Amino acid sequence: MKEKKEWTKARISIIAAIFVVGFGIIFLRAFQLQIVNKEHLGKKARLQYLKTIKINSKRGAIYDRNLKELAVSIEVPSVYAQPHKIKEPRRVAQRLARVLSTDRHSVLKNIRSSRRFVWVKRQVVLADEKKEELRGLSQAGIGMVKESRRFYPKGELAANLIGFAGIDSEGLEGVELYYDRYLKGSSMLIRTEKDAAGRTLLFEDVSARAEGMDVVLTIDGTIQYIVEKALKKAVEKTEARAGVAIVMDPYTGEILAMANVPSFDPNNFTRYSPSYWRNRAITDAFEPGSITKAFLLAAVIEEGLADRNDIFYCELGRYAVANTVFHDTRKYGWLSLRNIIKYSSNIGAIKLAERLGKERFYGYLRAFGFGSRTGVDLPGEATGLVRSPQRWSAITLDTMAFGQGLSTTAIQLVNAMSAIANGGFLMKPLIVKYIRNHEGQIVKRFDPVVVRRVISEETARRVTNILIGVTEDGGTGVLAGLGMGIKVAGKTGTAQKPDLEKGGYAEGRYIASFLGFVPARKPHLAIIIAIDEPRKGFSGGEVAAPVFKEIAKQALLYLGVFPEDGPTHERVTTVRKKDRNPLPENLAIERQVVPDFRGKTMRGVLDIAMQMGVEVNLRGSGTAVMQTPPPGTPLKKEGAIKVVFR
């Protein structure tokens, strides 16, 4: 009996040992799958997730500084099919084609695909009854899912700056690209394989996804509108190839407007060639021409080498250096420093540069930010080119004095001029004011950044006084002058374009520019205008300066800093509540008739004009008292509406 018991115990131990071995085998197998084959299986699992359809969440909006919408996302249905569920493809295709007004054959081809999931039509705007009809097809393997579609309510406005987003809600250009990380929310994955239970695996619940963040730009939509209108008009009038304009707040570095001609409609960006998408203000470097003299001037004064009334001999219009002879447009004898700038004498500038010397000239150009990126938060910024003095030829110093032999971007120029305007500080240009999440909390704020002090406040003041002369009677930039007690400081530029085929400079091809700030002694705006290859007129003073004037005038009116000493700020802010009776304007927009501007502030008038896309011609200041044509007349395509303010 005892023996028997031991025998049983032994058998129990044998079985226990077998089971322990069994557990050991389980462990080894798990080890094999989880450690040895981890890479392989993990990849397989990831590939499986990739067979899913990515549905993006609602992309954040882009606003101007006054929270006007520049880019918004609206949720529209996308229609998909699960071909394996479709039993009667012909009938389904016919119905789909009718509801979606598309071609029946392409739909049929699509839904006969061997894939488990195909898009039939993405991002369609559908009436409710059509949606209802599509829901009726859900058993047949047709479904809808909400997708976010990008919409640019202001059309071309700031298009080159804002850029655009593609159909999958990914930023492709401009701010949309640069801030894609913030704008795009999380996406959700939807599996398309069938599972054992054959469940429908597609959700329509979009709310579960985290929405993208909103980007609020420093751009002021109204100023942007003013700038674009004026620039476009000028480019058309002078039959130029292209044009750029930037308006900057010189104290903060905030960009208030950045305009390009040609432009495009981001709602239909695919219809334009990519050259239309380019934001030339950032991506294109060009020879600045005589604008450079403003910075040469600043360097000379900062170094104490000359003052406004010191005189220089301008060689009667002919000056030979090395083997080259430099000319002035007129034969000047002795010119004071301020007149060299006022008349834009090349030979005078050469004399200044010679006094300054290579190293110092180079040093100041670099200090003003030329030859390096400004770091503005936009994609594709060009560096421009300022060679170091070791690589200069015998005449480089002389040519650079009037802006040949270096290249700069428009953003660099307006930023450098801002440093003169604000008392000597080079700022970092800002394009975004802040980023907020969809709950409205500010996630990231962009405060003004001082890069460095370039010149002293005293120098800045002196340079400004001399630059004011440019826009006064007899100066090259007289057409930029506003009169009415507002002084403009600036410099014209008329740069020959390099001939890329033959070398040297091309005959009769110029970049006409004006760079300045206003009001000169208490600047609100720094503005650059550059017109590429104008054919009617060629000089900066002739072509670009009037554009500066028009933009400066309207923008200052809008900002309420006109005239210079008036108590205009309060006035504008108190009457800003223009929405007391917004209906007539909306009605006018809807019916495409001339709206009633009377009783409105200049800002109100510009707002409406911007919304309607009509041109307005503003006279005087205060509130609108008269307009032609009168309210209610049908809108014509051509011709501005004249509005008189009092």
Add this chain to the structure above:
Amino acid sequence: MLKRNADRILIVSVFLLVALGVVMVYSTSFMVALERYGDKYFFVKKHIVYTLMGFGAFLVALKLPYRAYRSLAPALFVVAVVLLFLIFVPGVGHKVGGARRWIDAGFIRFQPSEVAKLGMVVFMAYLLERKKDRIQDFYTGFLPCVVLPAIPIALVMAEPDLGTSVTMAILLMVMAFIGGVKARYIGGLVVASLPLMYAVITSFDYMTRRIVAFLDPWKDPGGAGFQIIQSFLAFGSGGLSGVGLGEGRLKLFYLPEAHTDFIFSIIGEELGLIGVTAVIVLYAGILLSGMVIARNSREPFGTYLAAGITLMLTLQALINMAVVLGMLPPKGLPLPFLSYGGTSLMVSMASVGILLNIYTAEGDR
């Protein structure tokens, strides 16, 4: 050490597994529950109720002297057979997924095969004790130990539930081996039953497909091999330390019913090899402490019963784990203590109560 602490090791192992079960049932079921019932706690709430009921069954079994089962054993055998018969009675038997495995008793639905399993273990222990002097004899010892258990096994097979019937057969044969039946008789029986198995498998289409899918799951990854491949991917994604509790993705759509039979795969995904190893160690704890209890019982009935119960629990665990790791053909067998399911949990908990009662009965003397 093991001998003196067998009860503690057993209790700790079981309770850790039950606690992990509650967590994992929630982790694996909340998505399905939300989708189907709009309440992500739907399954875990029921599972907690089952756990409490299982705890009650455990306490009752703990207090009930195990010797009482000896006189009840013939009755239990009859009850098991009757229950398994009832499945085939229309209106009582409940069909789920093409097989009759459930009895609807009005207030509660349960799986009689789970109950029958325990009943048969008790009966087998009783039978082996009675026959122990003649056990080596073919006609009076071996044959009764084969013929009588064959009745319920055949009934389970007819449900059809090949997996459970094979599990029961293995379990009872191992008990017979411990009870002293000659190894060569058992070997002969296994060989003799192979043609029968083949006949059964080929007569049921779904079984054939399962076997084929087991042999080469990658051949039809979207169809028959789907589940097992998803299980592989779950283990592979988990790696050493897992993707984190509740973070598993495969349970969402890829491994349907992950809270029942494939809960071990999700443990592999979310807790990694570390979690998998811990579970294996806990089952090994149950195995070793149960076997110690069996060896130490002075009555043959206690020995056989303790061994039978221990093997019943650990064999199921072994088979379930082997299945989800792709080492055995797929079959619907829950993982004791971990899987969602009331009957299985209550029977398992009651079994542990009986085991501990056997242990304490020895201590009394």
